[in-house]
Amino acid sequence: MLPVPRALFLPLLALIGAALPAVELDYNAQAHVVTLFKNKGESLLRYTLDGSNPTFASGVYLAPIELPQGGTVKAAAFEADKQVGAAVVKVVPNPTSEIFNTAETPVTQNRDHRVYDWVERHQAILELNKPGAPGASVVLVGDSITHFWGGEPKVTKANGPNSWDKFIAPHKPVNLGFGWDRTENVLWRLRHGEVAGLKPKAYVVLIGTNNLQTNSVAETVDGIEEVCLEIRRRSPGAKLLLLGLLPRDETPKEMRSKAADTNALLKARVAKLADKYLDLSDRYVTPGGRISKTIMADFLHPTDKGYEIMGQAIDDALKAWGL
Numbered sequence: 001m002l003p004v005p006r007a008l009f010l011p012l013l014a015l016i017g018a019a020l021p022a023v024e025l026d027y028n029a030q031a032h033v034v035t036l037f038k039n040k041g042e043s044l045l046r047y048t049l050d051g052s053n054p055t056f057a058s059g060v061y062l063a064p065i066e067l068p069q070g071g072t073v074k075a076a077a078f079e080a081d082k083q084v085g086a087a088v089v090k091v092v093p094n095p096t097s098e099i100f101n102t103a104e105t106p107v108t109q110n111r112d113h114r115v116y117d118w119v120e121r122h123q124a125i126l127e128l129n130k131p132g133a134p135g136a137s138v139v140l141v142g143d144s145i146t147h148f149w150g151g152e153p154k155v156t157k158a159n160g161p162n163s164w165d166k167f168i169a170p171h172k173p174v175n176l177g178f179g180w181d182r183t184e185n186v187l188w189r190l191r192h193g194e195v196a197g198l199k200p201k202a203y204v205v206l207i208g209t210n211n212l213q214t215n216s217v218a219e220t221v222d223g224i225e226e227v228c229l230e231i232r233r234r235s236p237g238a239k240l241l242l243l244g245l246l247p248r249d250e251t252p253k254e255m256r257s258k259a260a261d262t263n264a265l266l267k268a269r270v271a272k273l274a275d276k277y278l279d280l281s282d283r284y285v286t287p288g289g290r291i292s293k294t295i296m297a298d299f300l301h302p303t304d305k306g307y308e309i310m311g312q313a314i315d316d317a318l319k320a321w322g323l
Contacts, residue, residue: 022077022085027092034065034073034090043077043084046110049184050102050214056081059108059185060119063192070094071105103215103223106188112144112179116155121178122189124153128174129197136174136198138318139238141186141227142206145246145300146177149307160307167311171318174198182211183223190230201323202239203231204314205274209245209300212258221265228273241317242266243310244279248300252289276317283309 023045026035036045045061046054054076065073071094076087094100110118129136140146148155150164151173158164176194178185186207207227211220224242231240244263249256263279270277284295284306291299295306302310 021088023075023088025073025075025088025090027090032067032070032092032095034067034092036061036065036073036075038077041077041079041084043079045075046078047073047075047107049073049105049107054078054083054087057109057111057113059110059188062108062119062122065107067092067105069096069098069100069105071100101215101219101222103183103211103219104187104226105184106191107184108188109180109182109185115179116147118178121153122192122194125174125176125189125194128152129194131197133197135172135200137172137201137323138168138174138204139195139198139200139202140168140173140175140177140204140206141190141231142177143181143210144177144179145209145302146175146206147179147181148301149175149177151175159301160304160311162304163307163311167308167315171202171315171323180210181207182214183207183220183227186227187223187230190227190234195231195234198235200235200238202241202318202321203235204241204243205231206243206245208262209248209259212245212255212262217258217261217265220262221269224262224266225269225273239276239321239323240274241314242270242274242277243314244277244281246296246300246302247281247284247291248296250291250299275321278313278317280309280313 022040024037024039046058047061048054048058049071051072070092073090077084149160150158208220208224245259247256297303
């Protein structure tokens with residue numbers, strides 16, 4: 001057998017190495033749990049559960065992945081924003097008769113990486129809420145609408161500092177809002193320590209608008225329901241104030257209609273989900289159906305004036321509970 005010339009061998013070896021996965025996985029069939037391992041370097045593992053290929057916008061792997069309804073795990077190693085090696089795929093069969101719903105399946109995310117670091121914010125909340133730290137009385141749970149309102153953990157630029165200080169800060173709050181979060185991301189956070197050290201008196205929940213880009217209205221409502229039920233399991237004595245999705249877009253369009261349909265379903269389920277439900281949609285829309293830039297600068301995220309509406313409603317509800 002003739003030896004392979006070195007000039008040909010090295011590029012071939014590099015090509016083979018690049019194609020090999022830099023991540024390995026283990027599957028516990030009895031528990032329906034997938035565990036990921038990196039097999040080289042200081043790379044981060046990123047993964048998806050919705051069938052898409054992992055990218056830099058996918059969540060960092062931080063804990064074993066529980067899939068009681070089955071699902072497809074796709075994972076790859078990344079150094080900075082570049083994928084290292086090939087991805088691995090594991091299809092976990094669904095042992096139940098329930099249809100897999102991404103909105104109910106906990107997962108991390110990194111969709112808003114240009115604005116903030118999702119993992120760093122998660123770690124900051126764990127530090128705030130560790131045993132022995134000053135505990136929050138009210139926990140606000142949500143996406144970017146909550147995240148960039150104000151409070152702790154601090155953000156680089158709060159959109160509603162005045163309304164936060166006026167209506168929310170007096171209630172000893174902690175802000176568990178994360179930009180671009182969906183219900184499945186909130187579920188992951190709730191199940192991985194963000195309220196473990198807390199004994200709050202109340203939760204305020206506003207989540208689901210980002211799900212409407214990928215999930216149906218029914219799936220989104222199921223995801224919101226699971227968030228509320230998870231809060232009940234974690235803090236059974238706390239009050240729960242559920243806010244309906246805020247309207248969006250300058251004029252009525254498909255996403256606003258989906259938000260309205262979501263709110264209608266939430267209202268029908270409120271007895272199961274929350275102690276109180278508030279749909280503030282009418283307060284953000286003019287009689288002609290338009291949303292003003294003075295209320296929502298981008299027709300999704302409130303201005304300080306828009307946060308005044310939310311803040312007053314939340315403050316009134318908390319005070320009615322004696323908080």
